[in-house]
Amino acid sequence: MPTRVHEFSWPDRVVIGTIGVPGARTFYLQVRAGTQIVSVALEKQQSALLAEKIDDILDQLVALEGNPFSVPTSTPIELVDNDQLEAVQEQFRTGAMSLGWDPTTAQVVIEAYPIADVGAGNNNEALDQDGIEAPEMLLVRMPVGTARAFTKRTREVVGAGRPVCPLCGYPVDADGHVCTPPEV
Template sequence: MPVIHEFDPPERFVVGTVGEPGQRTFFLQARSGTRMVSVALEKQQVAVLAERVDELLDQVLEDGPSGTIVPALAPHDLDDQAPLEQPIEEEFRAGTMTLSWDPSESRVVIEVFPITGEVVAGPEDDEEYEEPEPDEVLLVRITPGAARAFALRAGRVVEAGRPSCPFCGGPVDPEGHLCVRANGFRRREA
């Protein structure tokens, strides 16, 4: 039986970073009262999650009247710009994430599962396959407005890193980078 860190709804659910651009560690952080869970994840996972949350809400909005109010933009009163809460104690590192819409409660449901070191092989011909159960799960259920605010903040956090090279799209460190599209000339941050 896995440990389920459930927040329905959390008082705060945000993404943030620790460290300098180029060396940042990304965290999802959920809190209700004094209970707080921090899960480490990759920058790309943050970017994809934010994009998918917005796409899911756009789809719910497009599907028409369901009695649910889905804001087209993040409500200003839910815009959370505060840093991550301390102390940050990594519960686990995110592997697989699922995203769904619960129409009965008009909530966005996010499940985050840890990376496992197990190599999973598919079933052999007639063999029945049983997927291994994770040790822990972060389960968060948030309102559409909170989901839009989460996606907005996540996008800002991803963009707050190193600027991209206009030629190759790679990150530019303050001391520059060797741009493959500029025949190896060192580009400097503008």
């Protein structure tokens, strides 16, 4: 059965955003091109790691001797996006992701795949004509300036959560925190 691909080659918007309060936030990767919007849920750690790895790719390109690509070292001010998420309709919850670089278009490439839910029936999933769940994925290609803006925003969104305990490294809730420092 063919995979349903939600593909965005030159998106108008690519952001990580959240719904909910710190400690109970749901993170979304949202992509828009014209009127097509796709939102996929992901974990906070996936969001943070995605931003880190995109920055790594861009930093390696900047440091590359004879680099033919014009990669910004910081976020271009005209690409900063601090707006809220648009209407969110979760397409799927992200499991595996891959990240790459396409030198032919000078774009960062993100692929997101849903969590494989073996044996569980979910009425929200896309079904083919035989009633079998159709596999799907999100494919996003974004230019280097957009990628820098994406990582800046993602780091800010991830950092806007609960503060981290300096002793145990776990989040501190508004109603208090009891921890056991790690043993040395």
